[in-house]
Amino acid sequence: SQKIEQNSEALNIQEGKTATLTCNYTNYSPAYLQWYRQDPGRGPVFLLLIRENEKEKRKERLKVTFDTTLKQSLFHITASQPADSATYLCALVTDSNYQLIWGAGTKLIIKP
Amino acid sequence: DTAVSQTPKYLVTQMGNDKSIKCEQNLGHDTMYWYKQDSKKFLKIMFSYNNKELIINETVPNRFSPKSPDKAHLNLHINSLELGDSAVYFCASSLTSGGAFGLSETQYFGPGTRLLVL
Numbered sequence: 001s002q003k004i005e006q007n008s009e010a011l012n013i014q015e016g017k018t019a020t021l022t023c024n025y026t027n028y029s030p031a032y033l034q035w036y037r038q039d040p041g042r043g044p045v046f047l048l049l050i051r052e053n054e055k056e057k058r059k060e061r062l063k064v065t066f067d068t069t070l071k072q073s074l075f076h077i078t079a080s081q082p083a084d085s086a087t088y089l090c091a092l093v094t095d096s097n098y099q100l101i102w103g104a105g106t107k108l109i110i111k112p
Numbered sequence: 113d114t115a116v117s118q119t120p121k122y123l124v125t126q127m128g129n130d131k132s133i134k135c136e137q138n139l140g141h142d143t144m145y146w147y148k149q150d151s152k153k154f155l156k157i158m159f160s161y162n163n164k165e166l167i168i169n170e171t172v173p174n175r176f177s178p179k180s181p182d183k184a185h186l187n188l189h190i191n192s193l194e195l196g197d198s199a200v201y202f203c204a205s206s207l208t209s210g211g212a213f214g215l216s217e218t219q220y221f222g223p224g225t226r227l228l229v230l
Contacts, residue, residue: 034218038153041223041224042223042224043116043202043204043221043222043223043224044155044202044219044221045221046218046219046220049218087153089155099157099168100157100219102154102155102156102157104152104153104154105153105154
């Protein structure tokens with residue numbers, strides 16, 4: 001069956017450390033993958049997009065990697081801050097019908 | 113200058129009632145979506161409209177009927193509300209690239225409508 005999986009348990013990280021979140025998928029052929037941030041009571045906000053032929057993408061303190069062999073994307077936040085605390089969602093776009101398939105999200109908590 | 117707006121923000125109603133949620137975007141996008149986010153925070157797409165035409169209609173009860181009067185608006189009408197309809201409903205929009213990536217470009221979300229059916 002087709003699945004997108006993110007760690008359902010909250011991730012607790014000490015301020016200043018690097019936070020790494022994982023998005024795994026099975027039985028999809030991705031065109032690209034997106035990462036979104038969702039704060040409580042708000043809608044998701046787009047952060048980064050990485051295409052299937054790209055290995056890595058960076059934006060300020062954010063870095064995304066995409067390994068189509070492992071069927072995995074990693075999302076890194078370096079020098080993490082309490083303000084980075086939120087739920088992070090990955091969304092995969094298939095190359096068949098270009099529909100966006102969402103993971104359930106991982107809650108990230110950055111402790112001062 | 114809100115990009116994607118939804119009204120109302122909160123909706124509390126009795127089972128069996130009919131209600132509508134409105135969505136408007138001022139981004140000039142041509143594709144709009146409705147999502148349902150349940151208590152487990154999983155986002156499920158319900159409908160997608162491109163230039164006022166329905167392009168995605170996932171398996172949702174036919175009590176849910178989207179209406180798009182123009183490409184800047186996508187409203188959601190729900191008939192005979194049930195307890196299981198309680199959730200947060202998000203509207204989103206995107207710009208169709210017209211190229212290889214079709215209809216699923218970066219999506220911009222509204223603030224959500226919190227529906228509670230009693």
